[in-house]
Amino acid sequence: MRAIVLDRYADTPHFAERPDPTPGPAQVLVRVHATSVNPVDWKQASGDIRLYMPAKFPFVPGYDLAGEVLALGPGVTTFAVGDRLHTRLNGTAGGASAEKVLAGLDVARRIPEGMSWAEAAGLPLAGMTALQGLRDVLGIPLTSANGRVLVIGASGGVGHLAVQVARSTGAHVVGVCSARNAELVRGLGAHEVVDYGAADPYAGQAPFDWILDCVGQSPGDFVPKLTPKGRFASCMPGPAIFTWGLLHPFSGRSVKPVMLKSNAADLGVLDELVAAGKLRVVVDSRFPAAEFDKAWDRSRSGRAAGKIVVDFD
Ligand SMILES: NC(=O)c1ccc[n+]([C@@H]2O[C@H](COP(=O)([O-])OP(=O)(O)OC[C@H]3O[C@@H](n4cnc5c(N)ncnc54)[C@H](OP(=O)(O)O)[C@@H]3O)[C@@H](O)[C@H]2O)c1
Known part of the structure; x- marks a missing residue:
């Protein structure tokens, strides 16, 4: 072969x-x-x-x-x-x-x-990363989530699946993408879209309970956009992600890496969403x-x- x-x-x-x-x-x-x-x-x-x-x-x-x-x-x-x-x-x-x-x-x-x-x-790989980032690192309940989630990189391999999984939880989903991908991201279920190329992309946005970063943003830029107990998870964790908790021990907010753990149970969760018409x-x-x-x-x-x-x- x-x-x-x-x-x-x-x-x-x-x-x-x-x-x-x-x-x-x-x-x-x-x-x-x-x-x-x-x-x-x-x-x-x-x-x-x-x-x-x-x-x-x-x-x-x-x-x-x-x-x-x-x-x-x-x-x-x-x-x-x-x-x-x-x-x-x-x-x-x-x-x-x-x-x-x-x-x-x-x-x-x-x-x-x-x-x-x-x-x-x-x-499999992108879907399990999205699922584990949202459910395990950010702590979003898979059913009846009540809060605002920001997905940065909402048109990418991980992000486009994260938008749909987040939407299926009941959370209010805001997707960050370029203007040319805005229609795609809305079509995947994002309630709102932020154009990262706009002059003031986050103007008028209320704080987020959860942020999933699929692009590799600096936590310093996004932690201020969280609610007082909000959580930030990075799929591209650099040193700033690993040290943030040590440098901010009294913050009610958290900054954590997403580290994929491949397993059949989680692929099964994704497959069920596909079968239910909630994920493509x-x-x-x-x-x-x-x-x-x-x-x-x-x-x-x-x-x-x-x-x-x-x-x-
Ligand atoms: N930690 C883990 O276990 C794990 C698992 C999977 C993936 N990852 C990592 O996660 C990252 C993303 O993976 P992926 O497969 O999703 O990558 P990808 O598909 O290559 O991501 C490309 C997407 O990112 C968007 N993008 C680029 N810059 C952006 C910005 N500033 N704001 C918003 N969107 C932006 C692009 O949209 P435009 O063309 O419109 O800019 C494009 O749609 C990679 O570095 C990958 O290695 C980590």
Whole structure:
């Protein structure tokens, strides 16, 4: 089978022949139909984050995939051959960008009825980040939330899913995006949109109970926009996020990082929202696997609205 590989950091991703893998216990072999790009894929391949996410070469990048079960590992009864499955491969070894991949049962779920390969590949990593950021880090109850939530980066891979999950909780959702993505973000359920390119974007906005930052903003700029007990969560945590609590021990507000913990239960929560018609994956663009590097270029541009998909059909 063929896989996309890199032989060293910053190498150009290219096809290489690899042996077909054999599933072990708690694994299934998947014929991949689509993968989705997340910024961590090319950041890891560049070597820029090798201190905490090193790559082992030859390196097959990527974490999100959707495909069909080809074979079951010993003792696996929760999936059948032919099932449509999606997952965010667990750990930090990548591995999704191949025609055949071993998926662990710890994160895999059957794809909801009616969801395409492309949409299914776009959901796991970004969706679980959005869910965990809103529910676990910000503490927003998934049902009957009563408060105002700001999603910064509301048109991006994580943000466009966060807007919808936040909306499903009952919270009042304000999405931050550029003017050209305002209609998209409103269509996803944001009650209001803030144009980050406007002269005074937050004029007239009441304080927020919760802020989910999917862009990497400075907490110093956004903590003043919180209610006295408001919470700020960053999907791109730098030193200022980790030290904020130490420097402001008596603040009623909190500033915390979002650190994805992939698991099948949370992917299941997202799948239920999809099945209920409350969550959809917006596909920004699609590339055949032979044009893999163009998919990464699109992600590196920082301009994607929704998810970038690579087709392995
Ligand atoms: N901590 C974790 O566990 C975790 C998990 C997942 C992702 N992440 C990180 O989270 C970040 C976001 O990931 P992603 O997949 O959502 O990225 P993405 O899809 O590449 O984000 C692109 C989006 O960001 C918007 N954007 C750029 N600057 C903005 C600004 N100043 N204000 C509002 N929107 C802005 C862009 O809209 P315009 O084109 O209109 O500007 C575009 O729609 C990445 O750095 C990723 O590595 C972390």
